[in-house]
Amino acid sequence: MVRPIAFLAGLGLVFVLLFSLVTGAIAYISEPPKPTVEHEFHLHPKAVHFASDGPFGKFDRQQLQRGFQVYKEVCSACHSLHQVAFRDFKDLGFTDAEVKAIAKGWATEVPSINPETGEPATRKGTPADKIPAPYANEVAARAANNNALPPDLSLMTKARHDGGAYVYSLLTGYTDQAGFKNEKGEEILKAFPDAKTPASLHFNPYFANLNIAMPPPLAADGQVTYADGTVATKDQMAKDVAAFLVWTAEPKLENRHRTGVAVVLFLLIATVLAYLSYRNIWAGIKH
């Protein structure tokens, strides 16, 4: 009984699938899907190398400190970093005293209460605090940013494909929309006249829908002054802050690489031994 029922069920499913296929194919031919402006003009992130890439990659601590400086002086005005605590900055090579000073001097204070009245208040940061957000809540953030919400940056480089390269490309990817061409040589406003970027947004081909609310944050070379003497070009600042955000997303990356190398070496040796004992045990058996 099983096989006749199965045969009928199979025929039914195959028929409905082929019916769907033919219907879809007719629609596809009679009304081919129109290419979208995102499909034609969106760019994949630029190729960029970070010291932390690859199985032996380590953070470049000088660069992380520079990236932190860019975050602190530029990004932190709008973007929170709420998974990261001030104490974590010791990983960047800062001393206890420096971390304390960074926490104490942070532009936004930590929400607290007045110990006498219980009224809401703020206090200076301490190393144990997570980095305080620039806005009290989402409504405040949107109100200050033309109804756009600046996302938290803690995990940004893991929340996008090609994280570090994406951040770097986005920051350096602002360009004039008029005259922007894709690799086919088509001009965006000629191919898609409706795709004109609205006045409140900014054209950026590395952003998923090409129009981003954030104005170009790195506007000029020398916007920050690096303590280590590195020349703060826009490109350099973008690369440094991208490297910093790779660290904020995965502060244990170095431990992971180091542990991984040791574990895999151990397993290789153990597996060779296991193979030799397998051959030894099976030596007299034909199989």
Next chain:
Amino acid sequence: MSFPWANHYEPKNPLMKWVDQRLPLPRLVYNAVGAGYPVPRNLNYFWNFGVLSGAALGIQIITGIILAMHYAANGAVAFDSVEHIMRDVNSGWMLRYAHATGASFFFIVVYLHIFRGLYYGSYKAPREMVWLLGLVIFLLMMATGFMGYVLPWGQMSFWGAKVITGLFGAIPVVGTPIQTWLLGGFAPDNAALNRFFSLHYLLPFVIAGVIILHIWALHIPGSSNPTGIDVKGPQDTIPFHPYYTAKDGFGLGVFLILYCLVLFFAPNALGHPDNYIAANPLSTPAHIVPEWYFWPFYAILRAFTVDFILPAKLWGVIAMFGAILLLFFLPWLDKSPVRSGNYRPAFKKFFWLLVVDVLILGYCGGSPAAEPYVMISQLAAAYYFAHFLIILPIVSRMERPLPLPNSITEAVLEGKSGATLSTSTQG
């Protein structure tokens, strides 16, 4: 049960003798996975994947129990508690990546284990019960994997939960009440997260129980082998220990190397970046996709695009569940008396076509629901059902199998033990 020539457990150590007389647990282990279990001498490396699946479950249970000590199943803090594990718990990053990568590797070895069974006819008499229990384990794994992916409470967690529970909404009349009942609300929220956590902790132990039944049922007829012919005498078998424990030890080493390479050097390669964004019911991701191990079934779900008597969505749900449930009938669909694909020339061609077909379905399932992926998955899904429900029953009746060797030992001595999947076609 075992073959009459199986080794008998005779403890030499007085302590073990004392224990064995009062609780014959050492005897049980000896007969199950020790020298007391005679196994065909010609098993190839595809027979490693049962033990590897057990090892993967062990890794998941150990890492999972420790993760549960630090995780908080509450919609307000779940996402941050996972990041707390990644940043502040000692070696928490390793535990979490081991668990997330471990889930993928569990499915990899189980899929290979299932395809081994499909190729060598391991589902056929007298091993039907082994196959059926294996499918129960597979279903439990899918439920566990799905609920585990919800726990980090990222965007894909939330929207995956919404889409998958939404499938029950396709059932006529009672669909929406069932969906609400499953979620404990109208959309995934705290109630859903909490019950998923509870079940995600429970089901692995249910899986472990069904594995015991799976092995018990296997030990009644004993293991199959690449020739598919029955064991005829003592010369055909060798004791499980030390021969297959040694071989499994080597296989386990290779498995752990591959697993650790992904765990330590590409731990996020098998996940989706959107799950590093906290769940937001007001923002729908551009492409909602489940974990890769569900992709073939997700492609089947989305392949039904036209209402035909029933709504398209209901067809998709029926077909998706049917794609797994039909495997329960496989022992009665394929009636060929020959087990091993090595001796079934026509079956073998269709088998490899099925492998390619499932890979295509997987690729389409992970792609956006747009053309040409929908049309490709419609063709591939049609072949999937045709393969099991139409082609296999016909092939098993029409096909002329190649001559079988007289015994496992003869096959081994002639160097045709079927040690590889496809070279020994000449029988």
